[in-house]
Amino acid sequence: MTVNLESATVEVHLTTPTGDQPLGRFSINAGQVEGTDHRGITYRGTCTPVLDGLNVELTAQIPAGTRAGTALTTEAQSEQKLSFFLNADQLAGRQTKPIVLVGFGLANVRFTAG
Numbered sequence: 001m002t003v004n005l006e007s008a009t010v011e012v013h014l015t016t017p018t019g020d021q022p023l024g025r026f027s028i029n030a031g032q033v034e035g036t037d038h039r040g041i042t043y044r045g046t047c048t049p050v051l052d053g054l055n056v057e058l059t060a061q062i063p064a065g066t067r068a069g070t071a072l073t074t075e076a077q078s079e080q081k082l083s084f085f086l087n088a089d090q091l092a093g094r095q096t097k098p099i100v101l102v103g104f105g106l107a108n109v110r111f112t113a114g
Contacts, residue, residue: 008113012037015096015108023109033058039066041101043082053087060101068104078103086111 008028012035013020026035026043033056034044045058059081066074080102089095096108 010035011112013110013112015110020110023107041066045082050085053085054091056082056084056086058082062103074103 007030010026010028012023012026014023022038024035024037024043026033028047031046031048032044033047034042036042040063042061043058044061045056047057048055059079062074062078062080064074064077068074082099082101084097084099086097087095090097090111093110093112096110098106098108100106
């Protein structure tokens, strides 16, 4: 997948032992990223191309009452900063990217053109 930083839609899937599950759909417009995942967490930020991939910096807005696992929910609204690098294989959907969201744990995600 080639990411067009001027205008693109990217599907993000959570990779689990039973297969990929949709996590959310994200829009890229002029290097700005925004989207909401299946739990209602909103992500906004930027993506910047570099020689061998893409640097992504996001802010996650986590609403109060968001499910964190099967029996837990967040008590108050919070915000987290996420920064990660995607290499060519991750951008093409051939490789997963491990991403940590504090309080929710590690997720292996796969990116595909939407």
